[in-house]
Amino acid sequence: MALTDGTTAPGQPPRPWTGPAGGPRSRPPSPLTRLVAALAGTSIAIVAGGLALPLLVLAVALAAAAAAGRLRGVARDALLLALPIGVASAALNLLIHPEGVTTLAVVGPFRVTAEGARFAALTLARIAAVAAVVAAFARTTPPDLLVADLTRRGLPPRATFPVAAAAAALPAAAARVRAIADAQRMRGLDTEGSVRRRLRGVVPVIIPALLGTLEEAESRTLALESRAFARPGPRTVLRAPAEARGERALRVALVALVIAVVLLPAAGVRIP
Amino acid sequence: MDRSARQGRTRVIAAIAVFLVVVAGVIAATAVVGPPAADSWYNAAAAGAWPVAITLAAIAATLVYALIEKAQTGAVASLARQLTTRTLVLIPLAIAFNVVLGATIGQSLRIPLYLDMVGTVFVAVLAGPFAGAVTGILTLLSWSYLFPPPFQSPTAAAFSATAMVVGLLAGSFSVAGVFRPRPRSSGIGLAVPALLSIGLLGLMALGSPFVTWATSGDSIAPASDDRILLVFGWIGLLLVVAAGVGLLGFLILRRDVSVAYVVLAGIATGIVAAVMSAPIVATVFGGVTGGGTDLVVAALRQGGAGLQEAVLGQSLVSDTVDKAVTFLVVYLALAAMSARMKARFPRGDDLIEDSARLDPAGVSLGAWR
Numbered sequence: 099m100a101l102t103d104g105t106t107a108p109g110q111p112p113r114p115w116t117g118p119a120g121g122p123r124s125r126p127p128s129p130l131t132r133l134v135a136a137l138a139g140t141s142i143a144i145v146a147g148g149l150a151l152p153l154l155v156l157a158v159a160l161a162a163a164a165a166a167g168r169l170r171g172v173a174r175d176a177l178l179l180a181l182p183i184g185v186a187s188a189a190l191n192l193l194i195h196p197e198g199v200t201t202l203a204v205v206g207p208f209r210v211t212a213e214g215a216r217f218a219a220l221t222l223a224r225i226a227a228v229a230a231v232v233a234a235f236a237r238t239t240p241p242d243l244l245v246a247d248l249t250r251r252g253l254p255p256r257a258t259f260p261v262a263a264a265a266a267a268l269p270a271a272a273a274r275v276r277a278i279a280d281a282q283r284m285r286g287l288d289t290e291g292s293v294r295r296r297l298r299g300v301v302p303v304i305i306p307a308l309l310g311t312l313e314e315a316e317s318r319t320l321a322l323e324s325r326a327f328a329r330p331g332p333r334t335v336l337r338a339p340a341e342a343r344g345e346r347a348l349r350v351a352l353v354a355l356v357i358a359v360v361l362l363p364a365a366g367v368r369i370p
Numbered sequence: 371m372d373r374s375a376r377q378g379r380t381r382v383i384a385a386i387a388v389f390l391v392v393v394a395g396v397i398a399a400t401a402v403v404g405p406p407a408a409d410s411w412y413n414a415a416a417a418g419a420w421p422v423a424i425t426l427a428a429i430a431a432t433l434v435y436a437l438i439e440k441a442q443t444g445a446v447a448s449l450a451r452q453l454t455t456r457t458l459v460l461i462p463l464a465i466a467f468n469v470v471l472g473a474t475i476g477q478s479l480r481i482p483l484y485l486d487m488v489g490t491v492f493v494a495v496l497a498g499p500f501a502g503a504v505t506g507i508l509t510l511l512s513w514s515y516l517f518p519p520p521f522q523s524p525t526a527a528a529f530s531a532t533a534m535v536v537g538l539l540a541g542s543f544s545v546a547g548v549f550r551p552r553p554r555s556s557g558i559g560l561a562v563p564a565l566l567s568i569g570l571l572g573l574m575a576l577g578s579p580f581v582t583w584a585t586s587g588d589s590i591a592p593a594s595d596d597r598i599l600l601v602f603g604w605i606g607l608l609l610v611v612a613a614g615v616g617l618l619g620f621l622i623l624r625r626d627v628s629v630a631y632v633v634l635a636g637i638a639t640g641i642v643a644a645v646m647s648a649p650i651v652a653t654v655f656g657g658v659t660g661g662g663t664d665l666v667v668a669a670l671r672q673g674g675a676g677l678q679e680a681v682l683g684q685s686l687v688s689d690t691v692d693k694a695v696t697f698l699v700v701y702l703a704l705a706a707m708s709a710r711m712k713a714r715f716p717r718g719d720d721l722i723e724d725s726a727r728l729d730p731a732g733v734s735l736g737a738w739r
Contacts, residue, residue, distance in 0.1 A: 136515060140527060144654050179524045186664055187656035194671040207672075221656035229524040232514045241516045256458055260504070263462035264512055268521060271466035300485070301699060304471065308492060308703040311467055312711065315460045328455050 126166065128341040129239050129247040131349055135162075136235040138352040142359050143227035146369060151359070152223035159230035163237065172233045180229035184222050191218040241265035243339060250335045255327070274310055279303050377442045381435050389431040396423035417649040417678045424646055425531040428538055432500070452498035452716050460497070460715075461505050464489030468509045469521050483692045490533060491540040491700045495549050496715040499541025506533030528654055532646040536639055536693070543635040544717050548628070549701055551723040555627040564621045567630035568614050571637065613694075629701065636697030640690030647689065648682040657681045663688050 127135070139159060143152040163172035191214055198211025245262040249255060279287070282302045288295045322328075362369055400419040436446045472486025490509060494502020507530050514527035543549065555563075613633075620629050651659055657667045657677050663684050670680035704712065704721055712718040 133515070140514075144528065175519055175522070178519065179522060183525060183655065183658055183660040186660060187658035190658055190664070190668050190671070191656045194668060196671065196674050197676070217656065221654075224654060225524065232522065232524050232527070235515050236518055236522060241512075244516075256453070259458055260461040260465065260508055261512065261516065263459070264465040264508065265516055267462050267466035268469060268517060271463065271470045272521075275467075275470050300483075300695070301702060304485075304488060304699050305703045305706060307467065308488070308700075309706060311460070311463045311489075312707070315456060315463055318459045318463075319456045322459065323455055 152227040155227040175233035385431040392427035494541035495544040502537025502541040506537035636694035640693035644685035644689040
């Protein structure tokens, strides 16, 4: 369901980023290139030892979102994803950093140090960069578009099926767990009591949900087998996203960049 | 032992040997092996090498297993057999189940567990280690990159390797027969494994940092005289005693010794998961994962523990309890399934109790399936 700001309702897959009408000059990168860029951005933000690279990754992710016309949705998602863990991590490392030497301030029982503040800023930058990258990728690339692209490149349908089917199964799985939990609550399952009572509530919800999953798998298996799912050989892809010239080189460059960021510090080169 | 079984044993031994050699090699290559610092029981410098070492070793062991099988039989049937259409259909449902449980149940019941690998362990036990590893990796990658809000998690993908190893371990335990029911156990058949498992539980507990902090005052404890660490140490000790008593009660009531094996397998898997996850949480995310367990890390840090130590201490408790509960839940779900349903999956034979394998006429179930 598309909303007025070009995003989609919670739990719904995003609109694909297909670019404005026009020739190859306005064509957006293929889903595979976007995936490689997202994985590279995440890896660089995580591995980097300084603030500069995570902030650069954050800027590139937001720029890509703006180019796709999804800046507002991506920024909102990234903020919602990064805020809880980012604030908790920053607060923990800012206020509690026993290794810190240079004291900046004392707040009650906590001692704020320069070393703690530096580590808190680095962690916050990393989390913000990773959140922006995953939000930008998820907002612009629906799983079915990625799967169509991978299938077009020769990946067998048996390899791509789990990815496409998982995204489709998510709302149904959530509804099943919710329905079972509601039904068990009506029978007296206590989800508000002590930890012991809540722990005892786990089994009556999970086991029926697992068995329901098996039943669903049975019916889906029959449906797929009756339509030659296991048949070997190539498949015809009805909606295959095209690839602009030079994307292959871009993917190779991104992989090389990740390897460089991982290996250069080991060779004694300091990365900011 | 027939030829096929002998070949299978050779592959398993070779895979285990490669795993151990690669782990030792990577740890040695990173040149961080050595005694921990004088004021700590934990070698924080070496911590980051363990996830890399275990991940590379698991991949190398799987490759060696496949290459030997290819050389022995001309095909890699034991891995390909795990990915039947039924398994491929179950994997996405298990991925969705993992994410929903991890994001919904853990929050709605507000318990200090993750419960985000029930589907992975379920697939691994029913289909095999390779299928479990695939489910684990795809779950964590999809959770970060593919699933839209509110199911999306920015931190999940960083733990893909941990999920892969959990899937491999759960599947390997299934192949070893850990999940096969052994009901109506009695006498020595029940008592010896029960005492053995509770003894092992005690040994694992003695090695845990919480108990170390609580019971020792020598140099390996970072702040054993600290009240916060002491309280957490005793909480850890009480948890272990409660787990032992609970396990004993469960064994006496159900008289199924497999419960002990399943819980121990879960604890062992949890220890590996903790060793792999803790350095990532500490180094990448500053010791925070966004769950209720973050408070434990904060308390341990305030008590003077290093970041790596605090996160590992918290992970060793959370992950072992979480994986033990996960394994037990999967075992109970399998117990609720009919033998016919289990037998439809690649490892179904390993999940059927011995007494159900033969019908009264002595014909193997495999003969009519």
